[in-house]
Amino acid sequence: MGDLTADRFEWSDYDGVLFDLDGVITPTAEIHEHAWGELFSAYDYTAADYLEHIDGRPRYDGVRSFLASRGVELPEGDLDDAPGDGTVCALGNRKNELFNEILDRDGIAPYPGSQATLDLLGSAGIPAAIVSSSKNAVPVLDAAGLADRFDVVIDGVVAADLGLAGKPxxxxxxxxxxxxxxDPSRTVVVEDASSGVAAGKAGSFAVTIGVDRGAGHDTLLAHGATFVVDDLADLLGSDHPSDDTREER
Structure with missing residues (x-):
């Protein structure tokens, strides 16, 4: 599959598809980035910080990575710390609080190309899963009306319960x-983060598709993407156009 390109790719050639959620299925990356920006506003946070230190990582890893970039050391704290700024865990819990406030206020809708891709997979009987570092994957899927579209959800809650290492x-x-x-050798991974495409490569999956929502084609390719598209609509044939006329959510 080393020479596989987007124009030669067919979903029906594979047995299953594993999707990241934020930035791939729903534009929740925008909500996450807004929440992170508010959390770290005192540290001159920028959009570049999100891509370099946070995107695709488990929440507390993102806190640690960002703080390290600013030379800040905080005690680890406990997972049940009250939202605040005194420990790594308190900051992570405050970020989660901010995220849910924005989600409840503004709602979320899937990318049209991603919705059309899920429709295609459903029609073809190809099973799909969500693999997300976020502990908010289930409420996001509920808010987007997609809770019944995935056979399996592996999120930050599952990862914490099982002690799974995060992406990459x-x-x-x-x-x-x-x-x-x-089997991974018959399975597609779809990711928008450099850490996520690196995880797909490390797992020896058949194809790791990079979706460029800002990380950059070259960066995603360098970290392990088989090929990169700007949107999953780019992989839909003329018989399966993306629908941008769905009801506003």
Whole structure:
């Protein structure tokens, strides 16, 4: 598959598809980035910080990585710390609080190209899973009306319960494939983060598709993407156009 390109790719050639959620299925990356920006406003946070230190990582790893970039050291704290700024865990919990406030206020809708892709997979009987570092994957899927579209959801809650290493380790994707009952060599990974495409490569999946929502084609390719598209609509044939006329959510 080393020479595979977007124009030669067919979903029906594979047995299953594993999707990241934020930035691939729904534009929740925008909500996450807004929440992170508010959380770290005192540290001159920029959009580049999100892509370099946070995107695709488990929440507390993102806190640690960003703070390290500013030379800031905080105690780890405990997972049940009250939202605040005194510990890594308190900051992570405050970020989660901010995220849910924005989600409840503004709602979320899937990308049209991603919705059309899910429709295509459903019609073809190809099983799909979500593999996300976020602990908010289930409420996001509920808010987007997609809770019944995925056979398996591996999220930050599952990862914490099982002690799975976060992306770029392939553990979550390998578990997703196992729970779908598909072999990684017959499975597609779809990611928008450099850490996520690196996880797909590390897991020896058949194809790792990079979706460029800002990370950059070259960056995604350098970290392990088989090929990169700007949107999943780019992989839909003329018989399956993306629908941008769905009801506003």
């Amino acid at each position: 380790a392939p553990d979550g994707y390998l578990l997703g494939a196992a729970r779908l009952g598909v």
